[in-house]
Amino acid sequence: MTAKQILMIENLVKHFPTKRGVVRAVDDISLHVSSGDTVGLVGESGSGKTTTAQCVVGIYPPTSGQISFDGSPIDVAFSRRSKELKGKIRIVFQDPGSSLNPKRTIKQILSVPLKVHGIGTPKERLSLMSHLLETVELPPGEYLYKHPQSIGGGEKQMVAIARALATNPRFVVLDEPTSALDVSVQGKIINLLMRLGDELDLTYLFITHDLSLMRNVATRVAIMYLGKLCEVARTEEFFRSPKHPYTRMLLSSIPVVTRQEESLKPEKIVSKGEIPSPVDVPPGCSFHLRCPERKGICSEADPETRAMDDGRLVRCHLYEHGAAKAGG
Amino acid sequence: MSEPLLDVVDLHVGFRIFEGYLSVLNGVQLSVGVGERVGLVGETGCGKTTTVKSILRVLPMPPAKVTDGQILYRGQDVLRMRRRRVQALRRHELSAIFQDPLQSLNPVFTIGTQLRDIVKDSAIGQGRRLPRRVIEARCIEALRETGMPDPERIMTNYPIQLSGGMRQRVCIAQALSTHAKLLLADEPTTNLDVTIQDQILRKLDELVDEHGSSVVMITHSMGVVRDLTQRANTMYAGSIVETGETKQLLEGPKHPYTQGLMASVPKLTGEGISEGIPGRIPNYLDPPPGCRFHPRCVHRMEACSAELPSLFEIGGGHRAACYLYGGEA
Numbered sequence: 001m002t003a004k005q006i007l008m009i010e011n012l013v014k015h016f017p018t019k020r021g022v023v024r025a026v027d028d029i030s031l032h033v034s035s036g037d038t039v040g041l042v043g044e045s046g047s048g049k050t051t052t053a054q055c056v057v058g059i060y061p062p063t064s065g066q067i068s069f070d071g072s073p074i075d076v077a078f079s080r081r082s083k084e085l086k087g088k089i090r091i092v093f094q095d096p097g098s099s100l101n102p103k104r105t106i107k108q109i110l111s112v113p114l115k116v117h118g119i120g121t122p123k124e125r126l127s128l129m130s131h132l133l134e135t136v137e138l139p140p141g142e143y144l145y146k147h148p149q150s151i152g153g154g155e156k157q158m159v160a161i162a163r164a165l166a167t168n169p170r171f172v173v174l175d176e177p178t179s180a181l182d183v184s185v186q187g188k189i190i191n192l193l194m195r196l197g198d199e200l201d202l203t204y205l206f207i208t209h210d211l212s213l214m215r216n217v218a219t220r221v222a223i224m225y226l227g228k229l230c231e232v233a234r235t236e237e238f239f240r241s242p243k244h245p246y247t248r249m250l251l252s253s254i255p256v257v258t259r260q261e262e263s264l265k266p267e268k269i270v271s272k273g274e275i276p277s278p279v280d281v282p283p284g285c286s287f288h289l290r291c292p293e294r295k296g297i298c299s300e301a302d303p304e305t306r307a308m309d310d311g312r313l314v315r316c317h318l319y320e321h322g323a324a325k326a327g328g
Numbered sequence: 329m330s331e332p333l334l335d336v337v338d339l340h341v342g343f344r345i346f347e348g349y350l351s352v353l354n355g356v357q358l359s360v361g362v363g364e365r366v367g368l369v370g371e372t373g374c375g376k377t378t379t380v381k382s383i384l385r386v387l388p389m390p391p392a393k394v395t396d397g398q399i400l401y402r403g404q405d406v407l408r409m410r411r412r413r414v415q416a417l418r419r420h421e422l423s424a425i426f427q428d429p430l431q432s433l434n435p436v437f438t439i440g441t442q443l444r445d446i447v448k449d450s451a452i453g454q455g456r457r458l459p460r461r462v463i464e465a466r467c468i469e470a471l472r473e474t475g476m477p478d479p480e481r482i483m484t485n486y487p488i489q490l491s492g493g494m495r496q497r498v499c500i501a502q503a504l505s506t507h508a509k510l511l512l513a514d515e516p517t518t519n520l521d522v523t524i525q526d527q528i529l530r531k532l533d534e535l536v537d538e539h540g541s542s543v544v545m546i547t548h549s550m551g552v553v554r555d556l557t558q559r560a561n562t563m564y565a566g567s568i569v570e571t572g573e574t575k576q577l578l579e580g581p582k583h584p585y586t587q588g589l590m591a592s593v594p595k596l597t598g599e600g601i602s603e604g605i606p607g608r609i610p611n612y613l614d615p616p617p618g619c620r621f622h623p624r625c626v627h628r629m630e631a632c633s634a635e636l637p638s639l640f641e642i643g644g645g646h647r648a649a650c651y652l653y654g655g656e657a
Contacts, residue, residue: 187604253526255551
């Protein structure tokens with residue numbers, strides 16, 4: 001790959017000690033993101049995708065492992081991160097209804113990152129904010145003095161995006177930015193995000209549970225299950241031939257709308273069981289309880305992540321031999 | 329088609345609130361045949377849940393008010409029935425599954441207590457008193473049918489001890505334990521993950537087949553409608569804008585709104601995502617006159633803002649409420 005790696009996550013672990021035991025939210029994941037990529041991090045609820053993102057943004061310091069951004073390590077507590085770094089990595093949350101302060105006007109909301117990061121003089125800020133709103137296709141004259149509750153869900157999310165862009169970030173974490181919205185609004189937001197990604201040269205970590213959406217926006221897809229990555233691959237290859245049994249189960253469970261799509265789904269795998277609690281993770285491969293292709297070894301040893309010859313990473317006992325041969 | 333089981337005719341429902349009058353349902357037409365599965369698709373706030381609640385007659389009145397229309401169940405108008413008759417109807421004939429199982433289950437009683445009550449009262453309504461053993465056995469059977477592992481233990485659990493998928497299974501067990509003739513499923517899997525959604529819907533499908541119930545499946549997912557229903561209806565801002573066989577509707581959507589919705593759904597073919605539909609659902613305090621979709625519509629004509637189009641026949645039972653397909657003024 002020619003593009004340079006902007007974010008490197010190495011053996012990231014995040015555990016939360018609770019009364020009932022240790023919640024292993026993120027359990028040893030490694031993920032590299034190249035500059036300009038859109039990486040889709042997909043998984044069911046409780047698989048640890050949001051925790052991963054929050055470690056990247058700095059909301060939680062990792063329990064162990066390294067995260068480096070642009071070559072320098074950033075796995076320190078949020079309060080010890082430099083302001084410059086905080087401006088470079090931004091996040092857009094899932095529900096704009098609760099991430100925007102209802103008592104403030106959009107102008108006040110947008111002015112916070114500008115003030116904190118000392119961007120522009122107080123006089124310049126008004127035009128900066130208008131410009132931000134224009135970038136997200138909201139007419140500033142109409143929206144600057146409105147409160148979040150008086151605008152629609154899609155528009156709120158656009159304000160949240162504008163706020164994230166206020167500091168000229170290079171890396172934006174999108175934590176399910178459209179899952180609270182209707183499909184007819186989703187299209188607009190996604191297209192806006194993709195256009196901004198090109199124009200402002202942003203790199204996205206896109207967290208979602210919607211694989212069909214990822215097919216259309218991501219350059220690479222990473223599947224997460226119970227704190228671990230099952231499969232990481234370029235989007236095209238990922239959807240052409242999913243390898244990990246969990247990936248195939250996910251893909252075959254998606255309800256689709258056309259016959260053409262139906263033919264793209266892998267052979268039906270009847271899904272069963274539910275994601276186990278991250279407090280007591282099953283021994284061996286964490287997926288073995290639900291896996292249609294489990295073997296004896298699956299309940300004993302946790303498979304290692306193997307690189308296949310097309311650059312895809314799979315963590316499953318099924319591919320240990322094949323990958324070993326192919327990888328040499 | 330034989331006599332429909334449920335026939336909603338020109339239903340108008342509104343809410344009187346401090347700011348004024350919200351006219352939400354604006355002439356809903358919906359009919360469900362015996363043993364038929366009908367899908368109702370639409371965005372948040374288009375009146376899907378209000379329709380279901382009107383059918384069950386559980387809308388709080390006031391503030392809600394039915395201003396016009398009929399809800400015919402086996403030819404009888406639910407809206408004009410005596411209260412006792414409605415209760416009897418809810419006990420044996422109608423059944424509902426709602427979106428959020430945590431809200432439809434009582435948090436302070438065990439699953440067992442809640443299920444037993446349903447089975448017991450349903451039998452009492454039919455004039456029979458069941459021995460405790462029989463009730464217990466039926467509850468466990470109902471839970472087992474939904475694919476629940478270890479139903480005996482689940483009976484002693486409280487709702488918070490179960491996961492989202494499990495709770496929804498309990499709700500399905502409740503809804504099907506009385507062998508209802510018509511099941512109203514209001515976004516039963518919206519809060520669940522795809523693999524769980526797949527399991528639940530598959531189970532629901534099997535059980536409905538077994539019991540021979542009719543289903544109204546309310547959802548905002550086109551994919552779910554495609555998998556589960558024979559006929560589909562698209563709803564926008566309080567009225568049905570298109571109706572037809574699910575296949576016809578999804579493969580050749582006619583109403584501009586349905587077309588827009590279909591184009592907005594991200595597809596596995598990876599052809600990119602359309603811009604969606606500009607604008608948003610109208611304010612019910614002051615809805616646009618005529619077709620409520622016209623301010624967002626690309627094909628709007630003069631007639632559109634004058635009068636609400638009725639459902640025009642396109643062919644083979646496929647009908648759309650749009651002046652593109654008839655009724656030139």
